[in-house]
Amino acid sequence: MRELVTRVRDTLCVERREAELIVAALLDRPRFSVYFNEPIDDRARTLLVMKVAQLKQGVPIEYITNRTQFLDYQLCVHPGVFIPRTETEYFVELIIKKTKRPPDSILDVGTGTGAISIALAHAFPSSTIIATDISENALTCARTNIARYRLIQRIHLVRTDMLKGLAAPFDLIVSNPPYVPRSRLHSLPKSVKYYEPLIALNGGEDGTKFTKVLIENSVPVMKDRGCIAIEIDEEAESDLTDYLKTNTCLHYSFKKDLFQKSRYVFLEKR
Numbered sequence: 001m002r003e004l005v006t007r008v009r010d011t012l013c014v015e016r017r018e019a020e021l022i023v024a025a026l027l028d029r030p031r032f033s034v035y036f037n038e039p040i041d042d043r044a045r046t047l048l049v050m051k052v053a054q055l056k057q058g059v060p061i062e063y064i065t066n067r068t069q070f071l072d073y074q075l076c077v078h079p080g081v082f083i084p085r086t087e088t089e090y091f092v093e094l095i096i097k098k099t100k101r102p103p104d105s106i107l108d109v110g111t112g113t114g115a116i117s118i119a120l121a122h123a124f125p126s127s128t129i130i131a132t133d134i135s136e137n138a139l140t141c142a143r144t145n146i147a148r149y150r151l152i153q154r155i156h157l158v159r160t161d162m163l164k165g166l167a168a169p170f171d172l173i174v175s176n177p178p179y180v181p182r183s184r185l186h187s188l189p190k191s192v193k194y195y196e197p198l199i200a201l202n203g204g205e206d207g208t209k210f211t212k213v214l215i216e217n218s219v220p221v222m223k224d225r226g227c228i229a230i231e232i233d234e235e236a237e238s239d240l241t242d243y244l245k246t247n248t249c250l251h252y253s254f255k256k257d258l259f260q261k262s263r264y265v266f267l268e269k270r
């Protein structure tokens with residue numbers, strides 16, 4: 001095992017500690033197991049070498065192990081489905097902190113793996129959630145995760161384009177929509193650009209296309225005193241402020257992420 005760690009370290013040009021984490025993750029064993037120097041059979045070794053070659057090409061480790069951690073939840077994820085990010089974990093924490101009354105009904109637009117819905121279902125045990133996505137691939141993955149956490153009675157998956165066909169009034173509408181401006185897509189890291197689904201990233205010309213559609217279409221289906229929470233691109237605040245000032249009478253506030261970048265907008269109907 002130690003010799004494998006050395007090989008991974010040299011192949012991927014990473015620190016030994018990171019190589020240990022990678023070997024443990026790829027073998028689906030706890031990290032401390034790499035210190036035991038247990039023998040590894042030929043099949044497992046060959047498989048590991050193949051997976052390391054994929055990593056070297058830029059394939060995200062989550063697509064190789066088919067799992068990812070989101071807050072307290074271990075989720076299944078596979079190629080074609082967006083890998084949930086740390087910024088979104090913080091987004092969920094903010095939503096929970098800002099929500100004063102437990103919402104009866106929540107809508108999660110563009111649910112991907114179902115990460116936001118699963119975390120909110122645990123935070124608000126009496127809420128019913130509708131989670132939508134346009135991608136059948138994403139919905140299949142979300143279905144697996146929702147079943148794993150025994151939430152099929154509470155999270156209902158709908159395949160639709162944004163909010164099309166949804167009528168129920170919601171207390172809380174949340175979304176982490178595609179928001180990368182088209183001009184920045186080419187400069188994304190290789191592992192994102194070549195391996196994550198473009199449909200989950202491309203936010204149109206300036207990255208606010210889906211955010212604006214969301215705001216416009218949320219108003220008619222949100223309850224009085226309802227709230228909308230959207231994750232946005234770090235450069236979108238000024239464009240969205242102009243849009244909100246001229247197009248809605250919603251009360252809005254922008255929130256920063258852990259790196260002090262403006263990354264979330266919260267809107268309320270008052």
Ligand SMILES: C[S@@+](CC[C@H](N)C(=O)[O-])C[C@H]1O[C@@H](n2cnc3c(N)ncnc32)[C@H](O)[C@@H]1O
Pocket residue numbers: 082083084085088109110111112113114115116132133134135138160161162175176177178179199200201
């Ligand atoms: C940035 S990912 C976020 C996924 C998940 N909510 C998360 O935070 O990990 C955006 C998601 O929106 C979905 N999506 C893209 N266009 C959509 C549309 N027109 N209607 C509904 N969902 C859409 C994508 O398939 C993807 O799952």
